[in-house]
Amino acid sequence: MRNWLLPEFIEDVLPAEAGRIESFRRQLLDLFQVHGYQYVIPPMLEYMESLITGTGYDLDLATFKVVDQLTGRLMGVRADMTPQAARIDAHMLNHQGVSRLCYAGTVLRTKPDGLARTREPLQLGAELFGHAGIESDLEIQRLMIKSLQLLGLKELHIDFSHVGIFESLIHHAKIDANLEQALFSALQSKDKSAVTSLVSSLDLQIQQAFIKLVELNGDVNILTEAASVLPPFDEIHQALTDLRAIAKHLTDLDVQVGFDLSELRGYHYHSGIVFAAYAHGYAGPIALGGRYDEVGIAFGRARPATGFSLDLRGAVLALSPAQSAKAILAPEGNDMQLISAIDLLRASGQIVIQALPNMRSQIDELNCDRTLELQHGEWCVTPISN
Amino acid sequence: MRNWLLPEFIEDVLPAEAGRIESFRRQLLDLFQVHGYQYVIPPMLEYMESLITGTGYDLDLATFKVVDQLTGRLMGVRADMTPQAARIDAHMLNHQGVSRLCYAGTVLRTKPDGLARTREPLQLGAELFGHAGIESDLEIQRLMIKSLQLLGLKELHIDFSHVGIFESLIHHAKIDANLEQALFSALQSKDKSAVTSLVSSLDLQIQQAFIKLVELNGDVNILTEAASVLPPFDEIHQALTDLRAIAKHLTDLDVQVGFDLSELRGYHYHSGIVFAAYAHGYAGPIALGGRYDEVGIAFGRARPATGFSLDLRGAVLALSPAQSAKAILAPEGNDMQLISAIDLLRASGQIVIQALPNMRSQIDELNCDRTLELQHGEWCVTPISN
Numbered sequence: 001m002r003n004w005l006l007p008e009f010i011e012d013v014l015p016a017e018a019g020r021i022e023s024f025r026r027q028l029l030d031l032f033q034v035h036g037y038q039y040v041i042p043p044m045l046e047y048m049e050s051l052i053t054g055t056g057y058d059l060d061l062a063t064f065k066v067v068d069q070l071t072g073r074l075m076g077v078r079a080d081m082t083p084q085a086a087r088i089d090a091h092m093l094n095h096q097g098v099s100r101l102c103y104a105g106t107v108l109r110t111k112p113d114g115l116a117r118t119r120e121p122l123q124l125g126a127e128l129f130g131h132a133g134i135e136s137d138l139e140i141q142r143l144m145i146k147s148l149q150l151l152g153l154k155e156l157h158i159d160f161s162h163v164g165i166f167e168s169l170i171h172h173a174k175i176d177a178n179l180e181q182a183l184f185s186a187l188q189s190k191d192k193s194a195v196t197s198l199v200s201s202l203d204l205q206i207q208q209a210f211i212k213l214v215e216l217n218g219d220v221n222i223l224t225e226a227a228s229v230l231p232p233f234d235e236i237h238q239a240l241t242d243l244r245a246i247a248k249h250l251t252d253l254d255v256q257v258g259f260d261l262s263e264l265r266g267y268h269y270h271s272g273i274v275f276a277a278y279a280h281g282y283a284g285p286i287a288l289g290g291r292y293d294e295v296g297i298a299f300g301r302a303r304p305a306t307g308f309s310l311d312l313r314g315a316v317l318a319l320s321p322a323q324s325a326k327a328i329l330a331p332e333g334n335d336m337q338l339i340s341a342i343d344l345l346r347a348s349g350q351i352v353i354q355a356l357p358n359m360r361s362q363i364d365e366l367n368c369d370r371t372l373e374l375q376h377g378e379w380c381v382t383p384i385s386n
Numbered sequence: 387m388r389n390w391l392l393p394e395f396i397e398d399v400l401p402a403e404a405g406r407i408e409s410f411r412r413q414l415l416d417l418f419q420v421h422g423y424q425y426v427i428p429p430m431l432e433y434m435e436s437l438i439t440g441t442g443y444d445l446d447l448a449t450f451k452v453v454d455q456l457t458g459r460l461m462g463v464r465a466d467m468t469p470q471a472a473r474i475d476a477h478m479l480n481h482q483g484v485s486r487l488c489y490a491g492t493v494l495r496t497k498p499d500g501l502a503r504t505r506e507p508l509q510l511g512a513e514l515f516g517h518a519g520i521e522s523d524l525e526i527q528r529l530m531i532k533s534l535q536l537l538g539l540k541e542l543h544i545d546f547s548h549v550g551i552f553e554s555l556i557h558h559a560k561i562d563a564n565l566e567q568a569l570f571s572a573l574q575s576k577d578k579s580a581v582t583s584l585v586s587s588l589d590l591q592i593q594q595a596f597i598k599l600v601e602l603n604g605d606v607n608i609l610t611e612a613a614s615v616l617p618p619f620d621e622i623h624q625a626l627t628d629l630r631a632i633a634k635h636l637t638d639l640d641v642q643v644g645f646d647l648s649e650l651r652g653y654h655y656h657s658g659i660v661f662a663a664y665a666h667g668y669a670g671p672i673a674l675g676g677r678y679d680e681v682g683i684a685f686g687r688a689r690p691a692t693g694f695s696l697d698l699r700g701a702v703l704a705l706s707p708a709q710s711a712k713a714i715l716a717p718e719g720n721d722m723q724l725i726s727a728i729d730l731l732r733a734s735g736q737i738v739i740q741a742l743p744n745m746r747s748q749i750d751e752l753n754c755d756r757t758l759e760l761q762h763g764e765w766c767v768t769p770i771s772n
């Protein structure tokens with residue numbers, strides 16, 4: 001039996017990678033902080049009802065369940081931190097105005113979802129509660145773009161959509177939950193023939209709208225096309241107006257903006273503009289976000305909400321490899337002068353490894369490029385010559 | 387149904403506390419780093435066999451189990467990261483000499499154990515593999531003491547013991563596993579009468595040794611007493627010699643050193659010197675550590691090992707409350723000059739919150755003490771007058 005084998009899609013992160021993840025984790029949280037987003041630490045475990053309320057079936061399936069030995073109730077290990085932030089906003093902070101929250105933590109998923117190669121993403125995100133206008137959507141989108149630029153990602157592309165278009169068509173055509181789910185799935189896989197057959201019994205205008213939706217992706221010009229081919233419902237008009245405003249306001253950032261009106265990622269809890277970020281070297285989206293005004297209702301307090309999150313593990317994996325910082329090897333001993341020389345170097349941020357008895361032979365493994373040596377009564381740092 | 391209620395011993399950490407935990411997390415990891423300890427990120431989930439191998443029954447009971455939907459095998463959510471570090475040392479790094487590893491992560495426990503008031507400790511620790519001498523024990527102990535001093539803890543007291551004493555008595559008296567477990571429990575609760583009745587059928591010298599063990603706690607002088615009342619077995623002599631060396635070498639640090647020879651915390655995987663740190667304001671131990679040379683065997687590679695860990699959540703809770711940093715409130719708008727003034731302030735580490743439309747009334751909640759205002763064509767930071 002090989003006890004050290006890990007489950008599939010579960011991995012250790014070793015020093016070089018781990019150091020880089022930690023560095024970016026700090027830089028991102030600092031970026032969130034100077035934008036006014038306050039760091040919170042939601043728990044890994046909650047009762048199932050609070051973890052998945054208002055979020056739909058997908059999250060339920062993705063969540064590992066355990067029994068609470070203190071109460072016998074079913075708990076889940078969080079698979080997404082966004083609903084936790086909504087719960088904290090609704091009940092712990094109880095702000096009347098705007099709350100800005102951020103978080104960084106491990107989430108677990110029963111299966112690797114889609115393109116993610118891990119069941120243990122390191123989710124970092126920022127969420128803005130209490131403001132319903134396009135300005136808060138833009139604030140979140142700009143923060144996401146700055147975050148991805150901080151990671152050094154190239155050729156950023158943000159794809160936008162608006163859940164309101166699909167919802168409006170469902171609502172006006174009085175489509176039931178089963179057909180809604182089937183249509184949703186067919187649209188997500190851009191399966192035009194499946195969409196066509198699913199809508200065949202509906203009103204002709206609605207039929208054509210759903211079929212057209214599959215093709216409405218591209219640059220800002222498809223918004224004009226959408227306005228001409230989709231029904232003139234108020235919600236659709238508003239959604240297209242909002243998307244046009246987004247396109248106009250992100251022009252100063254070095255990103256490509258696109259639209260894909262059938263894309264409804266996270267539809268089950270999103271309610272307005274949704275978006276996904278792509279970058280060179282990544283097969284799938286690197287960050288996801290959008291508006292989810294409805295989630296707070298489940299916690300007894302409806303609050304407008306928008307936010308984004310990314311998996312820092314996945315994001316870092318595609319970057320070029322990191323170099324570990326080199327260390328200084330100090331001799332063994334408790335001599336006060338030696339100890340204070342070591343303390344001084346460490347206080348200045350240098351890595352100093354003090355030798356242990358009978359361990360000289362494995363010096364290579366310690367990743368040292370300098371030694372601390374006594375020269376003319378002074379402790380000096382000297383390069384190791386090869 | 388109140389969806390926002392959390393399970394017992396599970397809590398959110400809100401901004402002020404979370405910010406302080408994050409700050410100490412960084413400072414401690416930086417301290418570990420300059421001492422040559424490399425940061426690793428072990429997974430939250432492993433197969434049960436690898437999580438608890440060599441660690442004993444306690445850890446098994448403390449571990450939440452879930453079924454791997456990809457294989458049907460039983461996995462556990464980690465309840466302790468020390469065995470994970472040992473696995474990484476044994477199999478991932480494969481060093482011949484010394485490895486120094488550190489980690490920081492959430493662990494979950496089925497029940498709050500003993501004095502801990504949480505089922506979700508934030509475990510930070512440092513582990514040293516590949517060296518069996520007292521020098522590596524001392525290195526780890528000094529690092530633990532520096533860590534606790536960094537947290538600002540007062541009146542530090544470290545209690546030492548040595549698993550070798552108990553093991554030696556068990557071994558020489560050929561005590562079976564059932565009696566061993568019963569004796570272990572009785573000693574942990576310092577229950578002298580229970581110990582007395584359990585050992586009544588044993589050799590008189592062994593009887594007296596076990597009974598004496600309950601009382602052998604105090605300052606360095608009890609080591610002399612122990613040498614006179616315990617049997618003259620080699621392992622006991624070595625254990626007492628090691629403990630005396632420890633006491634001698636920690637005198638330069640501002641800590642009180644004590645000994646409690648019946649204390650065997652973590653006995654199931656420890657194998658030599660063990661220790662627990664206490665501080666003013668904390669009911670239970672704030673950090674634990676010790677030698678566990680046997681754990682690597684379970685992963686196919688026996689390696690000497692010593693380390694310590696602490697629960698940063700618990701450690702921070704007893705400190706005096708933190709103050710959140712105050713923010714600057716900037717007006718809404720996309721004016722290039724305004725945006726670049728905001729960017730400049732944020733780049734210098736200032737928190738700047740840009741106003742959102744129709745949200746002026748809740749200014750108190752934003753924790754701002756300054757505003758960004760246009761004065762004579764320049765954007766200036768101005769204190770908010772009450």
